Amino acid sequence: xxxxxxxxxxxxxxxxxxxxxxxxxxxxxxxxxxxxxxxxxxxxxxxxxxxxxxxxxxxxxxxxxxxxxxxxxxxxxxxxxxxxxxxxxxxxxxxxxxxxxxxxxxxxxxxxxxxxxxxxxxxxxxxxxxxxxxxxxxxxxxxxxxxxxxxxxxxxxxxxxxxxxxxxxxxxxxxxxxxxxxxxxxxxxxxxxx
Amino acid sequence: xxxxxxxxxxxxxxxxxxxxxxxxxxxxxxxxxxxxxxxxxxxxxxxxxxxxxxxxxxxxxxxxxxxxxxxxxxxxxxxxxxxxxxxxxxxxxxxxxxxxxxxxxxxxxxxxxxxxxxxxxxxxxxxxxxxxxxxxxxxxxxxxxxxxxxxxxxxxxxxxxxxxxxxxxxxxxxxxxxxxxxxxxxxxxxxxxx
DNA sequence: GATTTAAATGAACGATGTTCACAAATCGAC
DNA sequence: GTCGATTTGTGAACATCGTTCATTTAAATC
Numbered sequence: 001x002x003x004x005x006x007x008x009x010x011x012x013x014x015x016x017x018x019x020x021x022x023x024x025x026x027x028x029x030x031x032x033x034x035x036x037x038x039x040x041x042x043x044x045x046x047x048x049x050x051x052x053x054x055x056x057x058x059x060x061x062x063x064x065x066x067x068x069x070x071x072x073x074x075x076x077x078x079x080x081x082x083x084x085x086x087x088x089x090x091x092x093x094x095x096x097x098x099x100x101x102x103x104x105x106x107x108x109x110x111x112x113x114x115x116x117x118x119x120x121x122x123x124x125x126x127x128x129x130x131x132x133x134x135x136x137x138x139x140x141x142x143x144x145x146x147x148x149x150x151x152x153x154x155x156x157x158x159x160x161x162x163x164x165x166x167x168x169x170x171x172x173x174x175x176x177x178x179x180x181x182x183x184x185x186x187x188x189x190x191x192x193x194x
Numbered sequence: 195x196x197x198x199x200x201x202x203x204x205x206x207x208x209x210x211x212x213x214x215x216x217x218x219x220x221x222x223x224x225x226x227x228x229x230x231x232x233x234x235x236x237x238x239x240x241x242x243x244x245x246x247x248x249x250x251x252x253x254x255x256x257x258x259x260x261x262x263x264x265x266x267x268x269x270x271x272x273x274x275x276x277x278x279x280x281x282x283x284x285x286x287x288x289x290x291x292x293x294x295x296x297x298x299x300x301x302x303x304x305x306x307x308x309x310x311x312x313x314x315x316x317x318x319x320x321x322x323x324x325x326x327x328x329x330x331x332x333x334x335x336x337x338x339x340x341x342x343x344x345x346x347x348x349x350x351x352x353x354x355x356x357x358x359x360x361x362x363x364x365x366x367x368x369x370x371x372x373x374x375x376x377x378x379x380x381x382x383x384x385x386x387x388x
Numbered sequence: 389g390a391t392t393t394a395a396a397t398g399a400a401c402g403a404t405g406t407t408c409a410c411a412a413a414t415c416g417a418c
Numbered sequence: 419g420t421c422g423a424t425t426t427g428t429g430a431a432c433a434t435c436g437t438t439c440a441t442t443t444a445a446a447t448c
Contacts, residue, residue: 004414004425011427029306033405043428045407054405109366110304112223119365127366155367156358156378163357164350171313172303172321173349184350192385198395198445205396227436237397239438248436 012050014040028107065104066126072097073133083137084193091161206244208234222301259298260320266291267327277331278387
């Protein structure tokens, strides 16, 4: 790899790191191109040499977050043989990840591309990979479903848990204490999976 | 009411209508102050005489949407004595409303105020009123809960259904046909409520 | 009808994402 | 190592936003 390509790659990385830190600290809506390039120590226009636009950079931020999420849920799901208990642990792990990485987690689901700009296929696949994390215990519980039906069911249950976590992290409705929310979530999974 | 006050009120209404139409047609993210005032036939600055800012106007748009939603769900919930069937009908009605009013419905949950700007209390109450719509069948099913626990449970179940509907209207994961989604939602409520 | 008061106006401002002509540094050939 | 060719970083400039405010206009008050 030549000096030129190496410098470009380094800069691309620094911009991503700067963007991640900004989102983590202040949220997606506070992200500014000028702040990112200042943090990365390069000119404003450089961002557009490394990424198509801000949306493209944000997708890469979200990609990193999905990687963290996958790791966190992967750790939580293994070593639990009982499928219902595994699903409970996964739901709690999802909640914990969202609480501990609120801004990064929010960014994944808040971000929308501009009109008629389709999400890149590789990023769509990263999103869908979340469903694989609950596939094993789900298949143990729903033995009557074929693979396609199972995937749909995974989506449904994931979406439900996601909704509960999502509503909890907003101040839209009554707010729950952390413990009450966790027990509510466990009750929910138990009710759904048993 | 004097001529002055009447004209002001009329303009306030025209701006709201224009904003609603714009959101309905093109979505919240395409809403522009200049478009709204053009549609309403007034100057740009007038918007800020009728509303604090764009956010304030959007809150009023969302308030109208919540009113429509309340009406749609109210119609769906009544006349069904069996609580599980009532909850199913409510969930389907919620899905239908979201599909038929996608942009308006999305705006309600997408919109966030700027840093440290608390949502006005009257609008928070409008949001929470959604939970009352499912309170009656929920109380019939959960006879062991006191009023406060019931409200928490309502929030949890609403959030779950909301999550399923919400994920469905994005292209984040695998997409379902309308019929499959409806049957999946009915299965979900049945599983949860029985 | 004259004076006071309040509202509508739209030009101007600051902030923002994005572009592009230019400069600087790297690369390839000899 | 030298020299053109080429690619990349630069930042001023641009277009588009939301928002403000001095001015204009019209209603309300006397």
